[in-house]
Amino acid sequence: MSTVKQDIFNLPNSLTMLRIIIIPAVMYLMHLGDPTSCMISALLFTAAAVTDYLDGYIARKRGLVSITGKFLDPLADKLIVMAVLLMLVQNQHMPAWLCAIVLGREISITALRALASTEGIVMAAQSGGKYKTAFQLIGLLGMIIHYEYVIDWFLVSDRVNFHAVGFIIFGVSVFFSLWSGFKYSYDFIRGIDQVKKG
Known part of the structure; x- marks a missing residue:
């Protein structure tokens, strides 16, 4: 296998691509809407969250961090969240x-970080963003399950x-989402000022 193929199809990237592949199944099961379908959809969503952790861990542990992975991993995260929301x-x-x-x-911050990168501005991850992700995943999982259970x-x-x-949990994630978005915007403006000042 060529070096390029090894870079693209290594284990972490394969797990990331698996997350993308299961998105249509999650959407279809949510569309069906019955308790069994919702529960299976929730299990797939949970599996996606687990592979999100695993691919990053394996990439760092085995030295398999790649340009492909850096692109695909956040893309997969955003796609599955967007699909569930829709x-x-x-x-x-x-x-x-x-x-x-x-x-x-999500779109605004992604665009802002891309613009910051072109200007040579480093925007560190916000702690609010980490809380946002945790509350968001738990909240979405609850809404996917949807029904009452004893x-x-x-x-x-x-x-x-x-x-x-x-x-309710998702509502908490929205608060952290807006707060971290404000912080990113503030850091970007400060970064632009520093670039102008040289």
Whole structure:
């Protein structure tokens, strides 16, 4: 296998591509909307989140960090989140305006970081962005499951509305999303000022 093929099809990149491949299945199962389909979709979404951690860990551990991986990994993350958000709106499980805010933030920050890169400005990852990602994934998972289920808490059983819980957690992620977006914008403006001053 050539060096280029080894770079593209190494284990971390293969896991990343697997995340992209399962997106249509997640969307289709969410479209079906029955409890079984939603649960399978949630399991696939969870698997995608696990592979997101694994591909980065393996790449760093085995020295397999590549240009392809640096491009594909964030792309896969954004694609699956966008797909789930759009399906939630289509199923009327999320207001369209909320989806627009989240997607608008993602597109704006991606464009801002690309512009910063061309100007030689380094924009460090924000802690708010990490919290955003954690709350976002948990919140989306709850909304994908959607239905109520009886959960046993030690000696107590209770019905949990996964959609309602997921929506609240997702709301927390929106706060961190906007906060980290503000910080990125502030850092970009400061970086531009420093570049102008030489």
